[in-house]
Amino acid sequence: MSYQLDFAGLVPYLPQFAAGLWATIELTVISTLGGLLLGTLCAQGRISKDAWLRRSCSCYIEIIRNTPFIVQLFFIFFGLPALGLKLSAWQAGMFAMIINLGAYSAEIIRAGIDAAPKGQWEAGQTLGLTRRQVFWHIILLPAYQRVYPALVSQCIIVMLGSAVVSQISVEELTFSANFVQSRSFLSFESYMVAALVYLLLAILMRQTFALIKRFAFKNPSL
Amino acid sequence: MSLVSLDQVHKYYGENHVLKGVDLKVEAGEVVSIIGRSGSGKSTLLRCMNGLEEYQKGAVIVDNQSVENDDYKLRLLSRSVGMVFQNFNLFPHMTVGENVMLATKLVMKKSSAESEMLAKELLEKVGLADKFSAYPGNLSGGQQQRVAIARSLAMSPKVLLCDEITSALDPELVGEVLKVLEKLKQEGMTLILVTHEMNFARDVGDRVVFMNQGRVWETGQSDEVFSNPQTEELQSFLAAVR
Ligand SMILES: Nc1ncnc2c1ncn2[C@@H]1O[C@H](COP(=O)(O)OP(=O)(O)O)[C@@H](O)[C@H]1O
Numbered sequence: 192m193s194y195q196l197d198f199a200g201l202v203p204y205l206p207q208f209a210a211g212l213w214a215t216i217e218l219t220v221i222s223t224l225g226g227l228l229l230g231t232l233c234a235q236g237r238i239s240k241d242a243w244l245r246r247s248c249s250c251y252i253e254i255i256r257n258t259p260f261i262v263q264l265f266f267i268f269f270g271l272p273a274l275g276l277k278l279s280a281w282q283a284g285m286f287a288m289i290i291n292l293g294a295y296s297a298e299i300i301r302a303g304i305d306a307a308p309k310g311q312w313e314a315g316q317t318l319g320l321t322r323r324q325v326f327w328h329i330i331l332l333p334a335y336q337r338v339y340p341a342l343v344s345q346c347i348i349v350m351l352g353s354a355v356v357s358q359i360s361v362e363e364l365t366f367s368a369n370f371v372q373s374r375s376f377l378s379f380e381s382y383m384v385a386a387l388v389y390l391l392l393a394i395l396m397r398q399t400f401a402l403i404k405r406f407a408f409k410n411p412s413l
Numbered sequence: 414m415s416l417v418s419l420d421q422v423h424k425y426y427g428e429n430h431v432l433k434g435v436d437l438k439v440e441a442g443e444v445v446s447i448i449g450r451s452g453s454g455k456s457t458l459l460r461c462m463n464g465l466e467e468y469q470k471g472a473v474i475v476d477n478q479s480v481e482n483d484d485y486k487l488r489l490l491s492r493s494v495g496m497v498f499q500n501f502n503l504f505p506h507m508t509v510g511e512n513v514m515l516a517t518k519l520v521m522k523k524s525s526a527e528s529e530m531l532a533k534e535l536l537e538k539v540g541l542a543d544k545f546s547a548y549p550g551n552l553s554g555g556q557q558q559r560v561a562i563a564r565s566l567a568m569s570p571k572v573l574l575c576d577e578i579t580s581a582l583d584p585e586l587v588g589e590v591l592k593v594l595e596k597l598k599q600e601g602m603t604l605i606l607v608t609h610e611m612n613f614a615r616d617v618g619d620r621v622v623f624m625n626q627g628r629v630w631e632t633g634q635s636d637e638v639f640s641n642p643q644t645e646e647l648q649s650f651l652a653a654v655r
């Protein structure tokens with residue numbers, strides 16, 4: 192059995208790949224920022240004095256972490272219109288990714304918060320800071336620092352998971368690969384290219400996060 | 414009115430009756446040492462004075478403010494009462510200067526320039542002017558504890574509570590921290606210290622409070638208490654620590 196690889200055959204489709212890549216990058220950047228913000232707010236909600244807020248945050252986190260991403264995505268795109276909330280495919284994909292990372296990162300960040308010594312809270316309190324000020328100024332950054340590797344991995348998982356949003360025809364990288372292979376019949380080559388690009392994106396993300404780490408955590412390790 | 418006044422304070426941890434009716438008055442400018450066996454309630458007593466622990470019965474009044482379990486009142490109280498901990502509790506992600514300036518900026522709402530000036534002045538006072546931009550993780554224990562003292566002084570408290578602040582230090586670093594306390598006393602700061610440094614309690618402290626089984630068992634002027642302990646419990650405690 193022999194198969195002639197024909198990457199040259201893909202050259203006419205470069206614009207499709209480029210457009211898909213760009214969409215994937217956009218989805219990733221926005222969902223990473225939005226997801227981490229949402230996760231941080233939920234982690235804060237979980238230690239709130241308000242029992243109702245605590246419960247709502249746990250509920251959201253547990254629902255998301257115990258259902259498949261693709262079902263969440265379909266629910267948002269096909270299900271929510273029944274409730275009168277009509278989103279474009281792009282909006283639905285973005286929303287699903289943010290909600291997904293929000294739940295997973297909330298749980299990771301909470302582990303970092305739980306590991307904060309009680310004395311940090313007490314020191315802040317005796318200095319007259321409000322609970323909220325203690326959280327944002329004293330607890331949060333070392334919490335990120337403690338769980339940083341897990342947080343980075345989760346963001347990369349969500350970036351790779353963005354492939355799933357091609358299912359509701361968001362025109363990202365996987366969608367492009369599907370499109371190209373259906374036109375060119377170069378399936379092997381098309382998906383090979385897609386896989387390589389995802390790999391490169393993951394490596395790029397790791398390096399970006401390593402750079403951020405250098406600037407964000409200047410103190411000697413905790 | 415005394416600066417700090419405790420009246421029949423009772424504290425329970427669940428079933429555990431930890432403070433059994435403590436009376437204590439501390440005047441402005443006094444240096445009071447609290448001594449006693451581990452588990453006798455010294456830390457708990459101190460933490461009832463700034464609201465870190467609730468108490469179930471009695472009254473604690475500090476700087477004319479009743480210490481109650483109310484976030485807003487406790488924040489007001491924190492301007493009068495500073496606290497230094499055994500484990501320093503410095504904020505690891507902030508430089509020494511940022512540690513000292515955090516509360517002046519966030520709580521006192523001072524400008525950056527004003528906060529920085531104050532921080533430098535306080536670090537100068539504790540002998541660490543050159544460490545303004547260092548991170549706590551790069552300092553010795555003694556240096557970290559002096560930063561912690563400077564940090565609580567930034568709120569210009571009327572009384573400073575110190576809970577075994579030299580206990581986590583290597584013996585050769587204890588002196589530099591005690592020297593700072595001595596200086597504060599000379600400046601008229603009111604100090605309430607839980608301590609195992611009996612020499613310091615005797616030579617620098619004005620008054621000693623011996624806690625035993627959740628009660629103020631014996632109290633008096635430092636030299637008298639150390640040279641002529643009245644109760645058997647204090648006698649055996651002093652014999653054990655010397
Ligand atoms: N957070 C807590 N929860 C329950 N019991 C506590 C707590 N803190 C202290 N205790 C108990 O209260 C008693 C007094 O403790 P503490 O004030 O720390 O004593 P000391 O500082 O004199 O060693 C001890 O029996 C201790 O076990």
Ligand SMILES: [Mg+2]
Binds near residue numbers: 457577
């Ligand atoms: Mg103690």
